Amino acid sequence: KQEVTQIPAALSVPEGENLVLNCSFTDSAIYNLQWFRQDPGKGLTSLLLIQSSQREQTSGRLNASLDKSSGRSTLYIAASQPGDSATYLCAVGTGGGADGLTFGKGTHLIIQP
Amino acid sequence: GAVVSQHPSRVICKSGTSVKIECRSLDFQATTMFWYRQFPKQSLMLMATSNEGSKATYEQGVEKDKFLINHASLTLSTLTVTSAHPEDSSFYICSASAADTQYFGPGTRLTVL
Numbered sequence: 001k002q003e004v005t006q007i008p009a010a011l012s013v014p015e016g017e018n019l020v021l022n023c024s025f026t027d028s029a030i031y032n033l034q035w036f037r038q039d040p041g042k043g044l045t046s047l048l049l050i051q052s053s054q055r056e057q058t059s060g061r062l063n064a065s066l067d068k069s070s071g072r073s074t075l076y077i078a079a080s081q082p083g084d085s086a087t088y089l090c091a092v093g094t095g096g097g098a099d100g101l102t103f104g105k106g107t108h109l110i111i112q113p
Numbered sequence: 114g115a116v117v118s119q120h121p122s123r124v125i126c127k128s129g130t131s132v133k134i135e136c137r138s139l140d141f142q143a144t145t146m147f148w149y150r151q152f153p154k155q156s157l158m159l160m161a162t163s164n165e166g167s168k169a170t171y172e173q174g175v176e177k178d179k180f181l182i183n184h185a186s187l188t189l190s191t192l193t194v195t196s197a198h199p200e201d202s203s204f205y206i207c208s209a210s211a212a213d214t215q216y217f218g219p220g221t222r223l224t225v226l
Contacts, residue, residue, distance in 0.1 A: 031213070032213070032214075034215075036217075041204075041222070042219065042220070043119075043206055043217055043218060043219035043220040044157075044206065044217040046216075046217070049214060089156065089157070091157075093213075093215070098145060098162075098210070099162070100147045100149070100159035100162055100172075100208075100215075101147075101157075101159070101208075101215060102159070103149075103156040103157045103158075104156060105155065105156040106156055
């Protein structure tokens with residue numbers, strides 16, 4: 001059974017710092033990996049989707065990498081801003097659109113002004 | 114594009130009553146939809162996979178007679194929590210699958226008194 005672990009569980013950094021969030025998964029036979037943002041009491045905002053054949057994806061200040069063989073992904077946030085404060089969730093998919101995603105517990109990020 | 118809506122966004126009900134939650138794909142057709150549940154400070158857990166025109170597939174530990182899922186059309190799936198109890202209070206989120214990507218709804222906060 002796939003298990004997804006995110007480290008750290010919580011992180012608080014001053015504004016402007018670059019930071020890295022980590023995600024690991026136990027079964028490397030994944031179809032894709034996705035990073036989401038969740039604000040308190042809200043739904044999910046998809047940030048980046050990496051297919052299993054890809055190594056990384058970039059969107060603005062965000063960069064996500066994937067090392068499928070070692071079961072790891074990282075989300076890099078450059079020049080952090082207070083508006084980046086949220087919970088970041090990592091999720092892996094195993095069967096394309098036919099299977100549900102397995103989520104990690106998330107990293108609660110606070111960017112101090 | 115690829116917008117998923119949920120209704121209602123928030124519902125409060127008395128113990129013993131049933132609650133129906135709708136999930137709609139607004140601008141695309143989805144053969145497969147998924148229902149997730151999120152308890153406070155926990156991650157999303159897949160409850161069931163809903164396929165248009167067929168019975169839903171439930172994850173281990175999810176009672177199919179308590180959580181009734183209907184996927185009668187390519188744009189609508191419903192989750193009915195029957196005889197709700199306080200322990201069913203949670204955040205329920207649906208997703209719809211298109212082109213091997215899942216698009217998430219904004220979620221429904223259920224509170225059972």
